[in-house]
Amino acid sequence: MEQKKTMARIFRKYSETSLIIRILVGLLIGAALGLLFPSASFLGIPGTLFVSALKAIAPVLVFVLVISSLANSQTKLDSRFSFVIFEYLFSTLAAALVAVAFSFLFPTTITLTGEAAQAEAVPSGVGEVMRNLLVGMFSNPVGALVSGNYISILFWAVLFGVLMKKLASEGTRSLFNDLSEILSRTVKGIINLAPFGIMGLVFQSVSESGLSIYLDYGKLILLLVGSMLTVALIINPLIAFLILRRNPYPLIFRCIRESGITAFFTRSSAANIPVNMRLCERLGLDRDMYSVSIPLGATINMDGAAVVITIMTLTTVRTLGIAVDIPSAIILSALSTLAACGTSGVAGGSLLLIPMACSLFGVPAEIAMQVVGVGFIISVIQDSLETALNSSGDVIFTAVAEYRHWQKAGKDLPTFLGGKTKLDI
Numbered sequence: 001m002e003q004k005k006t007m008a009r010i011f012r013k014y015s016e017t018s019l020i021i022r023i024l025v026g027l028l029i030g031a032a033l034g035l036l037f038p039s040a041s042f043l044g045i046p047g048t049l050f051v052s053a054l055k056a057i058a059p060v061l062v063f064v065l066v067i068s069s070l071a072n073s074q075t076k077l078d079s080r081f082s083f084v085i086f087e088y089l090f091s092t093l094a095a096a097l098v099a100v101a102f103s104f105l106f107p108t109t110i111t112l113t114g115e116a117a118q119a120e121a122v123p124s125g126v127g128e129v130m131r132n133l134l135v136g137m138f139s140n141p142v143g144a145l146v147s148g149n150y151i152s153i154l155f156w157a158v159l160f161g162v163l164m165k166k167l168a169s170e171g172t173r174s175l176f177n178d179l180s181e182i183l184s185r186t187v188k189g190i191i192n193l194a195p196f197g198i199m200g201l202v203f204q205s206v207s208e209s210g211l212s213i214y215l216d217y218g219k220l221i222l223l224l225v226g227s228m229l230t231v232a233l234i235i236n237p238l239i240a241f242l243i244l245r246r247n248p249y250p251l252i253f254r255c256i257r258e259s260g261i262t263a264f265f266t267r268s269s270a271a272n273i274p275v276n277m278r279l280c281e282r283l284g285l286d287r288d289m290y291s292v293s294i295p296l297g298a299t300i301n302m303d304g305a306a307v308v309i310t311i312m313t314l315t316t317v318r319t320l321g322i323a324v325d326i327p328s329a330i331i332l333s334a335l336s337t338l339a340a341c342g343t344s345g346v347a348g349g350s351l352l353l354i355p356m357a358c359s360l361f362g363v364p365a366e367i368a369m370q371v372v373g374v375g376f377i378i379s380v381i382q383d384s385l386e387t388a389l390n391s392s393g394d395v396i397f398t399a400v401a402e403y404r405h406w407q408k409a410g411k412d413l414p415t416f417l418g419g420k421t422k423l424d425i
Contacts, residue, residue: 050201092306198262283423297390
């Protein structure tokens with residue numbers, strides 16, 4: 001009995017400690033273990049289990065939550081939703097333009113040697129990307145849940161939710177409401193164990209790649225990191241400020257802290273959907289709104305992907321000695337924006353779109369695939385930061401659209417934005 005009480009006290013103390021502090025402790029422990037015991041592969045198991053749990057629960061959570069929200073909602077999706085989509089696309093285009101500017105200011109080349117990386121299917125043009133999106137939308141709903149095809153999951157969930165609101169009985173709607181609550185509680189439990197997952201993920205990265213990755217492609221990594229940090233810390237806050245006319249950094253830093261850090265290590269926007277939904281709840285956002293905008297953002301809000309596609313393409317072109325003028329770079333930005341919207345929400349998804357962007361300058365597919373190979377080499381940094389930027393942006397722009405709606409309705413903003421509404425901080 002005494003042992004059970006002791007375990008209960010330890011668990012209570014663990015749960016009461018800030019999740020961010022727990023994650024930082026897990027990060028430091030994972031890095032230390034990776035350097036000290038790189039061959040102890042079993043230490044990476046918690047990370048694998050954590051990501052697997054998030055990926056397993058996310059499709060079902062999105063499907064049930066969207067259906068429940070639409071079936072039980074008292075109002076329709078209003079202008080907030082279209083505004084969020086505008087924010088997603090505008091910020092992605094802005095990110096691509098930032099990448100162009102950095103590429104011109106800090107020109108970089110790479111050594112193209114070795115065999116091209118292999119890929120099962122590389123899109124040949126933006127038309128094929130859009131076609132794949134549309135075809136994917138009408139996939140079998142059961143297959144979509146199994147494969148994590150969020151475009152299809154959203155399509156069928158919205159359709160079922162709208163029809164259920166009109167045709168289903170109160171008992172059926174209540175059942176889906178209960179299911180969504182059960183899944184939400186499950187997600188809270190998984191996220192509560194995030195420190196152990198982060199520890200395992202950091203151990204895997206450090207033990208497999210060590211610190212040498214920072215040196216081999218240092219200049220290219222710095223270019224990518226500098227561009228993404230500029231988008232995260234200047235462009236996104238500027239967009240939020242122009243919309244809300246309030247200091248956006250409390251919101252920006254909170255989203256980076258509570259969404260970006262987890263996404264950095266999971267390296268999957270799709271796996272981070274449950275984390276983002278939990279954060280939206282804590283930010284006081286409308287569940288009917290974020291249950292649709294967050295999974296949609298995991299598909300089309302791809303600032304980091306636009307940066308990667310643009311910079312890697314311009315680096316390839318410069319390596320081959322092909323001159324690029326400003327108009328061509330702007331066209332590349334637009335192409336990168338559209339291509340990024342077709343990036344899968346999994347690790348390395350943006351890299352397979354590089355050959356398509358390179359084709360704009362006549363770069364052979366064989367050479368472009370070598371660049372993809374370079375991308376996979378540095379992906380431990382590039383893909384992690386890209387996902388953190390993408391996923392935290394999903395919450396930022398959903399929150400900005402919601403708080404803009406509050407302002408127009410005369411409702412006070414949260415206290416961290418200078419208002420009077422108190423939230424679960």
